[in-house]
Amino acid sequence: MSPVITLLARGATSGGVAGLLSGAFSYLLAEPSMDRAVRLEAAREAAEHSATDHHAEVFSRATQHVGLVVATTATGLALGVLFAAVHLFLHRRAPHADAWPRAMRLTAAGFAAVWLLPFVRYPSSPPGVGDPGTVGQRTLAWFAAMGIGLIGVVLAWALHSHLESRGAGAPTRQLCVAAVLVAATAALFTLPDNTDAMDVPAGLLWEFRLWSVATALLLWAALGAAFGLLGERAARRALLPAPESGAARARTRLAAR
Known part of the structure; x- marks a missing residue:
């Protein structure tokens, strides 16, 4: 099998496992917070509109829970393939060497960016928070923030590699990387503020956000760990001697006599 196909398959496998794990984690621990937010939103809408204006939900919460796990698994698969493609681009000369540290570095960079x-x-x-009319604006703002994050991390990675090739010490490299990331964070705050009202209790809001951080961290950590472990396994297999054919074994026995 082509090394490229093998690497992409490793990425898809790692991403699928990571997506399934993060989906199960979110379903078991984060969804209760989301359910409370949904109930609060439903109560608010019921108070603002008459019964005749109420719209039944298209999908029940049970169906949405299943959809969450399916969606996170599909997201993990796509993310794993992209992860493998970036890994191949960065390390195309020796894709199986130093699999674990490379996977960890790429995981940290990807998660940050x-x-x-x-x-x-x-x-x-939480779902239902914010004006539905500003969804498009908020989506564009999030993509702009992601673009700034990607540019910042790529610049930090390139600067680190350049300084390393010039023989700069670890403190210099790390301080320069930190400076680039601080500048990228500052650039993020040039983007427009989210002016939508957060009409949910502060405790519930921050509980939801903490679970969001934990779910995303688990997704990326599981992706990097699985990709690194599979890479280590592939590297060990590449070092094993190729099995001899039957004719080669016969010649070896004849030569030994």
Whole structure:
């Protein structure tokens, strides 16, 4: 099998496992907070509208719970393939070497760029919170934050590699990386504020956000760990001697006589 296909399959496997784990984690621990937020939103809508104006939900909460696990698994699969593609681009000369440390570094960079930095600017909110008319604006703002996060992490990675090739010491490299990430964080706050009212109890809001952080951290950590472990396994298998054919074994026995 082609090394590229093998690496992409490893990424898809790792991502699928990570997505399933994070989905199960969210279903068991984070969904109770979301359910309370949904009930609060339903009560608020019932108070604002008459019974004749009330719209029945398209999917029940039980169906939405199952959909959550399916969605996180599908997201993990896609993320795993992208993870493998980036890994191959960065390490195409020796994709199986140093599998574990490479996977951990890429996991940390991906988590910071794609999720953590955007979250710092726009923390997650429970479903139903915010004006439905601003969904498009909020989505564009989140993608802009993700773009800034990606640019910041890529610049930090490139600067670290450049300084390492020039023989700079670890303190210099790490301080320069930290400076780039601080600048990227500052750039995030040039984006417009989210002006929608947070009409949920503060305790519930921050409980939901903490569970969101935990779920995302589990997704990325499981993806990196699975990818690294599978890479270590592939590297060990590559070092094993190839099995001899029947004819080769016969020649070896004849030569030994």
